[in-house]
Amino acid sequence: MSNSFTTQRDKTVSILSLHLICRRCNRYCKDDIPNFVNTVVQWNVQNLNIDLSNSLFPTFVLTTKSLSVLKLKRLLLDDFPSVDLPSLKFLRLESVTFTHYSYIIDILSACPVLEELEAKDLTVKKNYRVHRDCPGTYVTGLFNLVRANISGRHVSYDCLNNAEHLQLHVTVPCELHKMFQNLTYIELALDFLPRLGFFKWNWVMNLLPKSPKLQTLIIDEPPKLGASICKIYHAKFKSTKHHDNSGCQIRRVRCKDPNVQ
Numbered sequence: 001m002s003n004s005f006t007t008q009r010d011k012t013v014s015i016l017s018l019h020l021i022c023r024r025c026n027r028y029c030k031d032d033i034p035n036f037v038n039t040v041v042q043w044n045v046q047n048l049n050i051d052l053s054n055s056l057f058p059t060f061v062l063t064t065k066s067l068s069v070l071k072l073k074r075l076l077l078d079d080f081p082s083v084d085l086p087s088l089k090f091l092r093l094e095s096v097t098f099t100h101y102s103y104i105i106d107i108l109s110a111c112p113v114l115e116e117l118e119a120k121d122l123t124v125k126k127n128y129r130v131h132r133d134c135p136g137t138y139v140t141g142l143f144n145l146v147r148a149n150i151s152g153r154h155v156s157y158d159c160l161n162n163a164e165h166l167q168l169h170v171t172v173p174c175e176l177h178k179m180f181q182n183l184t185y186i187e188l189a190l191d192f193l194p195r196l197g198f199f200k201w202n203w204v205m206n207l208l209p210k211s212p213k214l215q216t217l218i219i220d221e222p223p224k225l226g227a228s229i230c231k232i233y234h235a236k237f238k239s240t241k242h243h244d245n246s247g248c249q250i251r252r253v254r255c256k257d258p259n260v261q
Contacts, residue, residue: 014066015040017047034058041066046087050075062107072096077103083110089144092118099125104154108139115144117160120151173199180211187218 018040022033037050037058044066050057051073059080061070067085071092078099085091088111098104101124108117139159148160151169160166161178169189173196186207192200204219 015043015045017049017069018045019049021049021051022053034060037061049073062110080106083107085111087113089113089115091116093120093122094118095121095123097123097125098154101126101154105139108155108159109141112141113144114142115146117142117145117148117150117155119149119155122152122154124154170203172196173203176203176206176210178210180207180214182213183211184213185216186211186214187220189220 018037020033020037033052038060040048041061041064045064046066047069048061048064048067049069049071050061053074057072057075057077059077061067062080062083062085065084065086068087069090070085070088071090071094073092073094073096076097076099080103083106085107091107091111091114104122104124108114139156142159143162145160145162147165148163149167150157150160153172153174157168157174157176158178161180162182163180164182164184166180166183166186167189168186169191171191171193173192188204190200190204208214208217
């Protein structure tokens with residue numbers, strides 16, 4: 001497949017974008033897909049969107065220096081020797097399974113010019129607690145990050161501290177150690193387990209003083225089981241220096257949840 005593709009293409013023209021969706025991979029395409037992707041990568045592809053339905057991911061993609069947009073969905077990242085994505089500005093990880101938590105750290109740390117990050121429904125097979133001060137246990141280098149949309153607990157919020165716009169689906173009260181100096185807008189979906197509900201508002205109040213430029217705070221509390229009303233808190237900060245009752249206006253909106261009959 002890749003040989004015929006190479007033969008028919010004009011070698012002077014780069015490939016700008018490739019969207020590859022494979023719902024069912026069998027033994028016949030097990031080798032064809034990596035070979036095809038490898039061929040495309042050699043043509044300096046800039047935008048790559050891969051959905052392989054929980055199949056092993058061709059890891060050489062993670063050293064493609066021409067990539068500016070990478071979207072991965074329903075993939076298994078088992079092992080890769082190195083990561084180098086010097087041109088990547090947009091990264092989306094959806095329903096991706098990692099063998100080790102350190103693989104997430106390695107990928108994010110290899111994107112020095114990343115501007116936008118989306119992560120949803122990530123799974124880690126061998127998850128373990130690590131001390132944040134140990135080398136290689138935290139993400140470094142996301143200095144250009146502008147926007148992030150994160151669902152779940154496998155991406156540390158501290159690595160998002162340079163962002164201006166955040167959307168977070170929070171399920172556990174993760175520790176916050178860094179200042180969010182550039183943050184002006186944040187949208188929180190607080191979906192804590194009942195046993196952790198006590199920490200919900202303490203976590204929010206811990207975030208506010210770490211965000212000196214915050215202008216807009218939206219908090220969405222999903223409805224409890226069997227309820228049809230969800231709560232949305234919308235705060236507009238008048239002052240960027242203080243986060244007290246005189247510096248913001250908080251509006252509570254009661255709305256019908258479309259997912260509840």
